[in-house]
Amino acid sequence: MTTASAGRPSNAATRPNRGDEPDLTKKPQANAATGATAAGMRAVTAQAVAFYFRAPIKAFFRSRIDYMGYARAINPSVQANLGWSWRITTPALLAHAVKTHGWMFLPNQVLPPLLANTVVGAVLYTSYLQALSALHTPSSRSTKRIYPPPPISHTFTAGFIAGSIQSLIAAPLDALQVRFRTSDMLSGKYNSMWHYASHKLHSIGLRGIFAGWTLSLLKDSLGSAIFFSTFEYIKSQSYYAFITRWYGDYSPTTLHEDGKPVIKPNYALEPFFLLLAGIAASLTQQALQHPLNELQNVHYNRLEALDLRAHDEARPRRIMRRYYHAYEKTFEQCWRLARRAGGWRRYLYRGFVMGTVRQVPSTSAGLIVFELVRKKYAFESDEVRIQKDGYDILLT
Numbered sequence: 018m019t020t021a022s023a024g025r026p027s028n029a030a031t032r033p034n035r036g037d038e039p040d041l042t043k044k045p046q047a048n049a050a051t052g053a054t055a056a057g058m059r060a061v062t063a064q065a066v067a068f069y070f071r072a073p074i075k076a077f078f079r080s081r082i083d084y085m086g087y088a089r090a091i092n093p094s095v096q097a098n099l100g101w102s103w104r105i106t107t108p109a110l111l112a113h114a115v116k117t118h119g120w121m122f123l124p125n126q127v128l129p130p131l132l133a134n135t136v137v138g139a140v141l142y143t144s145y146l147q148a149l150s151a152l153h154t155p156s157s158r159s160t161k162r163i164y165p166p167p168p169i170s171h172t173f174t175a176g177f178i179a180g181s182i183q184s185l186i187a188a189p190l191d192a193l194q195v196r197f198r199t200s201d202m203l204s205g206k207y208n209s210m211w212h213y214a215s216h217k218l219h220s221i222g223l224r225g226i227f228a229g230w231t232l233s234l235l236k237d238s239l240g241s242a243i244f245f246s247t248f249e250y251i252k253s254q255s256y257y258a259f260i261t262r263w264y265g266d267y268s269p270t271t272l273h274e275d276g277k278p279v280i281k282p283n284y285a286l287e288p289f290f291l292l293l294a295g296i297a298a299s300l301t302q303q304a305l306q307h308p309l310n311e312l313q314n315v316h317y318n319r320l321e322a323l324d325l326r327a328h329d330e331a332r333p334r335r336i337m338r339r340y341y342h343a344y345e346k347t348f349e350q351c352w353r354l355a356r357r358a359g360g361w362r363r364y365l366y367r368g369f370v371m372g373t374v375r376q377v378p379s380t381s382a383g384l385i386v387f388e389l390v391r392k393k394y395a396f397e398s399d400e401v402r403i404q405k406d407g408y409d410i411l412l413t
Contacts, residue, residue: 166253180241
């Protein structure tokens with residue numbers, strides 16, 4: 018292990034420089050495995066938190082399609098609106114659905130939207146890791162601790178790129194979700210979610226898929242940029258700044274093998290900052306996405322009527338003009354709703370507190386899983402030393 022020379026400034030980190038180090042270039046399959054695992058765990062933790070709050074929630078990076086919607090629609094306890102009981106928990110809803118429609122209910126009605134949500138999450142995480150690796154060289158090395166950490170400009174840009182890619186991939190899912198009617202499934206119009214997706218996408222065409230996509234792109238790109246930059250800043254820069262200042266007042270009590278005094282921070286500090294980063298990232302993301310969701314919900318209510326008009330319209334220019342004017346009508350309607358609610362702030366942020374409270378636990382859990390899996394697929398790396406007034410703060 019090499020140590021810093023006396024001429025180097027304090028607070029500089031050092032790493033060993035050995036000729037037999039493995040190739041630390043991050044492999045695409047490792048990024049994909051990290052993204053897929055974190056996305057899958059997000060779905061599981063979201064359901065656990067939903068049980069805790071006794072209501073379905075919008076989980077870590079809001080699920081594009083509600084894969085329990087049909088199961089709730091055919092459940093008598095839900096339809097009777099009897100209040101919460103164990104009968105409306107996810108296991109009970111699935112058990113009733115399987116008992117009524119057989120085991121094929123799971124692959125036909127539950128599996129398609131569940132897989133779609135997982136794929137979208139995997140695309141987001143993988144795109145973020147790849148974009149950050151291209152922008153920040155230390156992040157391209159598969160080490161368990163990235164030092165120096167990426168600046169906020171890089172994490173913001175990587176998050177923006179990842180959110181944009183996610184929005185593009187998720188456009189068909191958004192189109193399916195907003196046009197979904199439980200009554201169509203109950204009436205037997207569609208045999209399964211596979212049948213519904215195939216028929217509906219063919220019916221609305223490419224124009225229908227990307228109708229309203231501007232709002233989705235804005236929400237996903239900026240939301241992801243703010244989310245990841247906040248998370249990485251608190252997890253890394255804030256953590257390193259804290260331990261440097263906190264342990265700067267302590268006297269070293271341990272000697273390293275090279276005889277230099279060192280301090281090892283308490284093992285609980287880093288998980289605490291990881292949890293704090295998840296909470297802060299969720300709050301900042303919700304502050305941006307919640308008002309955009311309100312606008313998007315109003316706009317999406319117009320899409321089905323536009324689909325019918327576009328189907329009968331022979332001139333493409335008129336069709337695109339209709340979709341363009343739909344945004345103007347959406348703004349007019351939102352302006353009337355805001356006046357009725359007592360102002361734009363009250364209208365756009367109604368329900369913000371409860372929505373955020375419900376999302377924070379699953380978001381924090383999802384980010385912790387994301388970080389742990391990222392470290393799992395990293396190579397073993399030597400410790401990082403932050404020099405401080407003649408001794409080292411040792412990070413492993």
